[in-house]
Amino acid sequence: xxxxxxxxxxxxxxxxxxxxxxxxxxxxxxxxxxxxxxxxxxxxxxxxxxxxxxxxxxxxxxxxxxxxxxxxxxxxxxxxxxxxxxxxxxxxxxxxxxxxxxxxxxxxxxxxxxxxxxxxxxxxxxxxxxxxxxxxxxx
Amino acid sequence: xxxxxxxxxxxxxxxxxxxxxxxxxxxxxxxxxxxxxxxxxxxxxxxxxxxxxxxxxxxxxxxxxxxxxxxxxxxxxxxxxxxxxxxxxxxxxxxxxxxxxxxxxxxxxxxxxxxxxxxxxxxxxxxxxxxx
Numbered sequence: 001x002x003x004x005x006x007x008x009x010x011x012x013x014x015x016x017x018x019x020x021x022x023x024x025x026x027x028x029x030x031x032x033x034x035x036x037x038x039x040x041x042x043x044x045x046x047x048x049x050x051x052x053x054x055x056x057x058x059x060x061x062x063x064x065x066x067x068x069x070x071x072x073x074x075x076x077x078x079x080x081x082x083x084x085x086x087x088x089x090x091x092x093x094x095x096x097x098x099x100x101x102x103x104x105x106x107x108x109x110x111x112x113x114x115x116x117x118x119x120x121x122x123x124x125x126x127x128x129x130x131x132x133x134x135x136x137x138x139x
Numbered sequence: 140x141x142x143x144x145x146x147x148x149x150x151x152x153x154x155x156x157x158x159x160x161x162x163x164x165x166x167x168x169x170x171x172x173x174x175x176x177x178x179x180x181x182x183x184x185x186x187x188x189x190x191x192x193x194x195x196x197x198x199x200x201x202x203x204x205x206x207x208x209x210x211x212x213x214x215x216x217x218x219x220x221x222x223x224x225x226x227x228x229x230x231x232x233x234x235x236x237x238x239x240x241x242x243x244x245x246x247x248x249x250x251x252x253x254x255x256x257x258x259x260x261x262x263x264x265x266x267x268x269x270x271x
């Protein structure tokens with residue numbers, strides 16, 4: 001059952017990104033270009049997604065545990081540290097360079113493979129570098 | 140209306156999916172985190188299904204609606220590689236991306252996610268400013 005929910009969630013999320021045109025880097029770059037020909041549509045995407053998401057957390061408060069799992073696994077860290085800020089800055093620069101964040105980058109493997117291929121290979125390597133770094137710092 | 144309809148429906152779908160995922164599986168949707176689980180964790184089956192679904196869903200829209208996706212011309216591989224490296228490393232160091240921090244984190248008013256989202260938005264806007 002978890003498997004069915006997971007793949008359906010992936011498909012719905014992908015459809016949402018596509019409907020919202022977040023899968024199109026030209027639209028994303030248009031949103032980020034506030035001094036140029038600004039396209040504010042992603043504000044509507046974020047606001048409507050967050051509004052529905054907030055309803056989810058209101059329902060969660062009345063629910064003892066998830067329907068298909070034993071316990072909640074929602075992140076509980078509250079500390080704002082240098083890693084969070086530096087990571088967000090690096091991610092933001094990367095996002096601004098191409099208009100791809102991870103989800104739309106992955107869908108570009110099919111939608112625009114000539115771009116998606118390079119982006120996703122580098123995305124995996126970047127993610128792997130961090131993984132190696134955290135492994136070696138644990139030793 | 141068309142300019143409002145698509146982002147509104149897309150955003151509602153994204154929020155609805157995050158909510159269903161939360162209330163059934165008890166987890167938040169963060170694409171960068173799910174991808175890194177697929178690559179580096181021992182439990183790869185569910186992350187694989189999610190990422191496969193995401194790619195199918197993202198691709199199906201164009202097929203279903205015959206919408207021609209208005210991509211710019213194919214850009215330099217070096218730009219895409221630099222972008223991918225920064226996005227891959229940065230999202231893991233910062234513990235999330237547009238979905239995990241931007242949507243799911245702000246939905247539960249996580250201070251970390253609000254700060255992270257403001258930071259990566261600003262960094263992305265400045266990057267576009269410099270490039271243009």
